[in-house]
Amino acid sequence: MSFSVVSPRVMQFGGGSVAGIATLLATFGLRRPLVVTDPVMVSTGLVRRCLEPLEAAGLSFAVFSDTVPEPTDTVVEAGVARLASGGHDCLVAFGGGSPIDTAKAMAILANGGGQHIRAFKVPVQNDAAALPVIAIPTTAGTGTERGEKMLIAGLGALPLAAIVDFELTYTVPQRTTADTGVDSLTHALEAYVSRRANPVSDALALAAIELIGRNLRTAYAEPRNAAAREGMMLGATQAGMAFCNSSVALVHGMSRPIGARFHVPHGLSNAMLLPAVTRFSLSEAPARYAEAARRVGFAAPGSDDATAGVALCRGLETLNRELGVPTPQAHGIAWDDWLGAMPVMAEQALASGSPANNPRVPDASEIVTLYREVYAGSNA
Ligand SMILES: [Fe+2]
Numbered sequence: 001m002s003f004s005v006v007s008p009r010v011m012q013f014g015g016g017s018v019a020g021i022a023t024l025l026a027t028f029g030l031r032r033p034l035v036v037t038d039p040v041m042v043s044t045g046l047v048r049r050c051l052e053p054l055e056a057a058g059l060s061f062a063v064f065s066d067t068v069p070e071p072t073d074t075v076v077e078a079g080v081a082r083l084a085s086g087g088h089d090c091l092v093a094f095g096g097g098s099p100i101d102t103a104k105a106m107a108i109l110a111n112g113g114g115q116h117i118r119a120f121k122v123p124v125q126n127d128a129a130a131l132p133v134i135a136i137p138t139t140a141g142t143g144t145e146r147g148e149k150m151l152i153a154g155l156g157a158l159p160l161a162a163i164v165d166f167e168l169t170y171t172v173p174q175r176t177t178a179d180t181g182v183d184s185l186t187h188a189l190e191a192y193v194s195r196r197a198n199p200v201s202d203a204l205a206l207a208a209i210e211l212i213g214r215n216l217r218t219a220y221a222e223p224r225n226a227a228a229r230e231g232m233m234l235g236a237t238q239a240g241m242a243f244c245n246s247s248v249a250l251v252h253g254m255s256r257p258i259g260a261r262f263h264v265p266h267g268l269s270n271a272m273l274l275p276a277v278t279r280f281s282l283s284e285a286p287a288r289y290a291e292a293a294r295r296v297g298f299a300a301p302g303s304d305d306a307t308a309g310v311a312l313c314r315g316l317e318t319l320n321r322e323l324g325v326p327t328p329q330a331h332g333i334a335w336d337d338w339l340g341a342m343p344v345m346a347e348q349a350l351a352s353g354s355p356a357n358n359p360r361v362p363d364a365s366e367i368v369t370l371y372r373e374v375y376a377g378s379n380a
Contacts, residue, residue, distance in 0.1 A: 003198040005245050010161040011237070015230065018049045018136055018165040021092065022057030028132065028160065032060050034088040036079065036103040037095045038067045041138070046168065050094045050136060062086050067095070067102040073117040079106040083131070090132045096139045096176070097266070104157045107131050111156070123353065129156035138168040140219070140232035141180030141267060158244070166233035170224050177223065178323040179267030181216040184236035186270045188212065189292055190249040191242035193285045194357045201246035204238045206295050211235030213296035220323055251277045253354030254367060257345035262333050271325040275316040276374045280366070282309045285359035327377040335375065342371045
């Protein structure tokens with residue numbers, strides 16, 4: 001067996017650890033950060049947790065806060081221009097998926113000699129970035145692979161370092177806690193059942209599945225429960241490391257076209273698909289799905305694989321109900337629009353490459369059947 005493992009060089013964990021940002025930058029000799037964030041982080045004042053230590057250390061920094069929920073090439077290009085004019089030596093990405101994705105795209109694009117962002121999208125592997133990125137997530141989800149438009153892959157998209165501070169997640173809206181939490185559970189489960197899994201990604205994925213199973217509902221119900229927020233932040237980080245070293249699979253492949261076309265948040269479209277896609281895939285990796293069911297807490301530790309597999313599908317449906325996940329229909333998507341989009345979305349899903357990593361590899365007609373099945377929910 002031969003495989004490679006990637007990760008940031010440093011990951012600093014702990015409540016309040018964002019206060020160490022200036023020390024972390026000093027470790028790498030970095031002195032002029034551009035802080036990439038979004039308008040909500042500025043208006044709520046949360047970004048001050050990152051800026052105050054930079055000020056106290058006397059660092060010369062600037063803030064780029066124009067990132068948007070679905071990053072566009074215009075925003076990234078504006079960011080690259082700011083990067084060039086400010087003489088910066090690194091990017092500090094502070095926020096949810098949008099600032100982190102935007103910062104990564106900026107770092108790669110700044111290396112490209114004026115090329116359009118189109119030249120960097122998957123399946124292109126971007127292994128070089130002009131500047132290092134330090135990621136400070138404020139949601140318990142890595143948010144690394146959002147819309148169809150901005151999917152960028154390669155080592156250049158890997159942060160140099162990360163600060164993982166669960167106290168930054170206390171004020172996340174309840175819907176976002178649920179969506180990013182299910183996204184992280186999907187990362188872990190897909191990394192574990194992926195055809196590209198390896199022993200390192202397996203260990204991370206199983207640890208993540210267990211932590212998320214134990215903490216997601218509490219974090220959703222009690223936003224200031226420190227133990228639950230800490231567990232979710234750790235689980236989400238492990239899940240992110242797991243899929244970076246394995247892959248995502250059919251849920252993500254089918255989810256991205258829904259997000260791009262119907263503007264459904266990434267984690268929510270994953271959640272809409274997760275029970276049905278798991279049921280579809282179960283027969284080709286029964287032992288792996290069963291182990292996931294036991295770790296997440298949906299099946300008893302000693303249960304046999306067949307029982308645990310069924311329990312996993314039921315448990316995922318129940319979790320969706322508990323977290324208030326709507327069907328596409330309940331989310332307000334008209335049946336005619338959904339019906340008309342299904343063939344194109346199936347082609348886009350296949351073209352992303354993710355379905356090929358699934359234990360059961362579907363063809364386009366099977367994907368259409370799954371889209372049809374999830375529209376009004378499988379409990380009807
Ligand atoms: Fe995801």
